[in-house]
Amino acid sequence: MKSGPGHVRSRREPDLALAEAVALAIALPDLEVVGSEVVRLPRAQPGLLFGTGKVDELKARMAEAEVDLVLVDGPVSPVQQRNLEKAWKVKLLDRTGLILEIFADRARTREGVLQVELAALNYQRTRLVRAWTHLERQRGGLGFVGGPGETQIEADRRAIDEEVVKIRRQLGKVVRTRELHRAARRKVPFPVVALVGYTNAGKSTLFNKMTGAEVMAKDMLFATLDPTMRGLVLPSGKKVILSDTVGFISDLPTQLVAAFRATLEEVLEADLILHVRDIAHPETEEQAADVGEILESLGVDEDVPMFEVWNKIDMLGPDTRAALLATDARTPGVHAVSALTGDGLETLLAAIGSVLDEERTEAVLHLGFEEGRARAYLHRENVVLEEAELETGHRIHVRWTARQRAAYEAIPG
Known part of the structure; x- marks a missing residue:
């Protein structure tokens, strides 16, 4: 069930948002969806969310369909939840509760x-x-x-x-262990390429196609929750680490974004981000905007290169597909592909290689204790090979590109 025009997700078509909510419900095992509808709400009622007439109407329909659980695609206050459960004699989950259930299962x-x-x-x-x-x-x-x-x-x-x-x-303790693994990898150090995108955009299918891995890839929202990392050898022979991440979704509750920030740290350390879009989806632009907002809230550096990977071109008609491929050819940073058939992947891999093949040089830097901002930048850019603390500050051995060096030298202080 999706609340009406007063709902915060105003930039989405209600019917498409409802379809996404149904897909969320289907993603949870042991649930059978027996009905769904958009309920228009001129004004949310503080005690019951809906008006009493609508509450009674829905109660009768739920009893007839023998419903045990109601999902409301939006926020429901604790008082509203308690009152509706009492009125309807069912359990009720709002959007946050449902997403938490799916996260726990995945x-x-x-x-x-x-x-x-x-x-x-x-x-x-x-x-x-x-x-x-x-x-x-x-x-x-x-x-x-x-x-x-x-x-x-x-x-x-x-x-x-x-x-x-x-x-x-x-x-x-878990985070400290992961930091040790990350520190060991920095000494290798292979560039990190992170796949991000709206949930069900095809990231895991693309990841599997590129690496030969067998990450869970289904036509299901939130199929991947934990980041998966694999080595990948580019056509040039260069080795990189490819990271698949949890799919983003509109109105992901703030507390969930914060809770999964550590899970998305691989994105913050990436040398290249691939924003995978389901280009065949009717709301692909809105989904892309949601991904952009979450990346911004995570603090992803604007200097990190990013490609838009327009996935699922196999689901488009021949004319539309040809037009997209033409756009791909003349638009830097845009790559039209099909993770399912492999179309366009050769060009994408070559483009990844061209970005990551920047020459890297090594240097030893001496930073005073007061230069915390510069030190934080070096760690954020994943260029630190070794670090030692001295009486006068830090001695840091780095391996970086000319771009990273220029950005470092531009830091004030």
Whole structure:
């Protein structure tokens, strides 16, 4: 169910946004979608979200269809959730709750699981009218949906806060371990190419096609949640690291963006970003805008080169496909491809090579303790090979391109 014109996602067509919400629901196992509709809301009611007449109408339809769970594609306050569940005699999830469920089901690495649990606890802290069960769940998911064999636990705020502290401590250990791996890789150091894009844009299919890996690639939202990294040898013989990341989505709740920031750190360290777009989607421009906003909120450096990869050209008609390929040929930084058939990949790989084949030189820098901004830039650019702390500051051994050196020298102070 999607709320109407007052909803924050005003730049999207309601019917297309509803289709995306249904796809989100289908992405969660054991759910059968029996109906969906756009509900026009001139004004959201503080207690029930909908007007009483609409609440009664929907109640009758839910009873007839024997509905157990209602999904509202938008924010629902704890009070609205409690009142609607009482009125309809069903469980209710808003958009954040549903995305959390999907994240919990898809997360595979230790860090991914911890990040989901942390986000879920922060979400549940404001909803103590709900039961939370992810600590003792007997299946994937967080228990918002419910299921056989689950025990529902009414947790108070103190218990949640204690669990948050414990998870943050565990997460700190995981992050430190990952930092050690990253530091070891810096000494190699291969350039990092990060795939980003709206969920279901075809990133994982492209990743598999380019590397021969077998990352989960399905026509399903949020098929990939944890970053996957593989080595890739370009046609020139140059070796790079290709990183597949979680798909972005419009209105991803702020607390989820923050929770998954660590998961997306590979993007922040990338030497080249490939923004994969589903060019056949009717709202490809709006999806691209959403990706751009999230990249900006993550603090991605504007100096990092980025290609737009217009994927799924195999789903277009011959004339449209030919026009896109012509645009590709005359527009720098745009590459039309089909991750499914492999069309356009040869040109894309050659372009990646041309960007990453910049000559790199080594240098030893001496930075005073007060030059924190310059030191942070070097680490952000992933150019540090070795670093030692001296009485007067830091001695840093770097390997960088002329572009990176010029940017470093332009830093004030």
